[in-house]
Amino acid sequence: xxxxxxxxxxxxxxAELARCCAHWQTLPxxxxxxxxxxxxxxxxxxxxxQVGDGERAFLIDPLAIGDWTPLVTLxxxxxxxxxxxxxxxxxxVFSRLCGALPAPLFDTQLAAAFLGMDFSMGYSRLVSxxxxxxxxxxxxxxxxxxxxxxxxxxxxxxxxxxxxAELYQIMAPRLDAAGLTDWLLADTAEQVAxxxxxxxPELAYQQVKQAWRLEPxxxxxxQVLAAWREREARARDVARNRxxxxxxxxxxxxxRPDTTQALSRIEDMHPRTVxxxxxxxxxxxxxxxxxxxxxxxxxxxxxxPAAANRLLKRLRKVGQLEAExxxxxxxxxxxxxxxxxxxxxxxxxxxxxLPDELTGWRRELLGEALLNAANNVVEVTE
Numbered sequence: 001x002x003x004x005x006x007x008x009x010x011x012x013x014x015a016e017l018a019r020c021c022a023h024w025q026t027l028p029x030x031x032x033x034x035x036x037x038x039x040x041x042x043x044x045x046x047x048x049x050q051v052g053d054g055e056r057a058f059l060i061d062p063l064a065i066g067d068w069t070p071l072v073t074l075x076x077x078x079x080x081x082x083x084x085x086x087x088x089x090x091x092x093v094f095s096r097l098c099g100a101l102p103a104p105l106f107d108t109q110l111a112a113a114f115l116g117m118d119f120s121m122g123y124s125r126l127v128s129x130x131x132x133x134x135x136x137x138x139x140x141x142x143x144x145x146x147x148x149x150x151x152x153x154x155x156x157x158x159x160x161x162x163x164x165a166e167l168y169q170i171m172a173p174r175l176d177a178a179g180l181t182d183w184l185l186a187d188t189a190e191q192v193a194x195x196x197x198x199x200x201p202e203l204a205y206q207q208v209k210q211a212w213r214l215e216p217x218x219x220x221x222x223q224v225l226a227a228w229r230e231r232e233a234r235a236r237d238v239a240r241n242r243x244x245x246x247x248x249x250x251x252x253x254x255x256r257p258d259t260t261q262a263l264s265r266i267e268d269m270h271p272r273t274v275x276x277x278x279x280x281x282x283x284x285x286x287x288x289x290x291x292x293x294x295x296x297x298x299x300x301x302x303x304x305p306a307a308a309n310r311l312l313k314r315l316r317k318v319g320q321l322e323a324e325x326x327x328x329x330x331x332x333x334x335x336x337x338x339x340x341x342x343x344x345x346x347x348x349x350x351x352x353x354l355p356d357e358l359t360g361w362r363r364e365l366l367g368e369a370l371l372n373a374a375n376n377v378v379e380v381t382e
Contacts, residue, residue, distance in 0.1 A: 008057040008158035012064040020051070020058055021070035027053055029081040029172075030074070031164035032102065034093045035144040035157060040242050042233045044089060046097045047144025052161030054169060059157055063147065068098035075100045083168040085109050085123045091195040101195065105188035108164065110332070111171045114180045119331035127163050130170050135159065180328070186360050201227040206300060210250050216296035221253035221288030223297050228284050244273055244281070256285055301344070308343050311374065315339050318369045334366065342374060351375050 011017050024030045031052035036044040049060035049071075060071075075082060075094065082102035084090050086109040091101055112121045117129070124135045142153055149157075175181045204226040205211055211222055226249060233240045240246065247268040257263045260278040264271065273281075304312070319333035341355035352374035354367050 005155065005158060005162060006056040008059050008154060008161075010059050010061065010154075012061040014065060014067040017060060017065055017067075018070040021074045024051065024053060024074055025077050025080055027080060029054075029083055029106070029165075029168055031083040031161055031168060032090070033084065033157070033160045033164060034090045035142075036089070036093050037143065037145050038089075038239075040239050042237050042239055043096045044093045045145060046093050048149070048157055049097075050157050050161035052163075052165035054165045057158035057161040059154065059161075062097060063145070068100075072098050072100040075102045078104065081106050081168075081172075083108065083164055085126070085164060085167075086120075088191070088195065091192065095195065101192050103189065103192055104185050105192055106168060106172065106184065107188050107191070108167050108171060110187060111175055111184055113329040113332040114184055115171065115174055115178070116327045116329060119329040123160075123164075126167060131163060131166055133163065135163070178327070180326075183361050190360070199230060201230040204230040205249075205297065208246060208249050212300040212302050214250060214253060214299075216299055217289075217291075217293070218250075218253040219299065220291040220296045221256070221285055222249050224284050224288040224291075225249055225252060225281070228280075244277065245270060248273075252281070252285060253288065256289065258282060258285075304340055304343055304347065308347055311343055311347070312339050314373050315342060315370055318366055318373050322366060322369075334362070338362075342370065346374070 009020075011020055031050075031054075033050040033052075034046060035048040035050070036046050038044040046062040049062060051058040051060065074080065075098075081104050083106045084102065085107065087102075087105070087107055094101055108126060109121055109123075112126055113119045117126070124137065127133050127135055136156065142150075142156075144153070172181070175184060199207065202223065205219065205223040208222055208226055211219060214222060225244070229240055229244045229249075232238070233243050236243070245268050248266050251266050251268075252263075255262075255266065257266060260274055260282070263269060263278050263281060264274045316334060316339060320330040323330040323333045338355065338357045341357045342352060345355055346352035352371065354363060354371065358367065358370070
């Protein structure tokens with residue numbers, strides 16, 4: 001089933017963008033979506049910005065706009081709610097495109113979880129469940145930098161904006177009625193703030209999978225390699241793994257190849273990397289080997305042992321019971337990383353304290369119950 005689609009307005013001049021943004025600032029909300037390309041680049045390249053006002057869709061052509069000031073003003077206008085869906089990558093697009101982020105932000109994926117629907121619900125499924133519309137998927141991997149855009153691309157993009165506005169008009173009143181709007185907006189504000197945090201190159205090694213297995217001497221090499229990869233990926237605007245695959249970092253540190261031939265024998269090492277970056281990688285490995293023991297990075301924390309699962313389950317139950325009482329998706333109450341952080345504050349024998357990762361309304365709502373459950377003050381029961 002599909003609904004009639006009003007002809008979208010293409011915005012391809014600074015004057016038209018300014019006129020539309022001035023109009024949108026008179027509205028209580030706008031739905032916003034982006035289409036972008038990010039196949040081999042570090043940063044997303046905006047191909048289209050879609051805006052829905054509840055009546056029609058507007059398609060902004062980023063390749064034709066020179067002055068983004070009106071959009072910046074709209075994104076930052078506290079009186080206009082910006083509606084997006086699963087927007088982490090959209091935030092990157094806006095940050096790169098115009099240096100501004102949407103606030104206040106209403107994320108329909110998050111709203112669905114607060115309304116007791118599935119956690120991390122996809123856009124097409126949400127549209128299907130709430131609007132009874134089956135969206136085509138033909139253009140999901142389309143080239144949004146091509147010009148002119150095809151009629152199929154234009155309709156696909158316009159429908160996204162139109163239906164996103166329709167979702168908000170259904171979900172926002174329900175969220176208000178449940179008294180959960182403030183929680184949602186607090187979560188999205190945290191998400192926007194987190195999106196501005198940039199990984200320091202010297203700390204990039206901490207995000208390398210399996211790096212916790214390494215001895216400090218090997219970790220020093222991974223630190224040098226990961227820092228170089230992070231800096232170069234940004235400077236060249238190249239995807240990290242195109243420059244140097246993450247899966248090769250730990251083997252490089254452990255095997256320490258000293259020739260390009262040895263480098264090429266590292267599992268998952270791309271021949272292009274050896275050809276273009278081989279000598280530099282060998283130099284970086286030597287730099288890592290020359291780090292003084294006193295300057296080795298500390299070993300990274302190991303994953304929690306299986307024996308900690310009983311405590312994790314007890315803590316998770318606190319969130320699940322509260323979620324059931326309020327009719328929201330249990331996964332949204334307490335994230336795994338928060339529970340693990342709390343276990344780490346006192347494992348294995350306690351006492352346990354609330355971790356810094358537990359913030360805002362969750363800390364106020366669940367803090368005391370979590371402390372009681374962790375420190376065996378009370379038994380968590382149905």
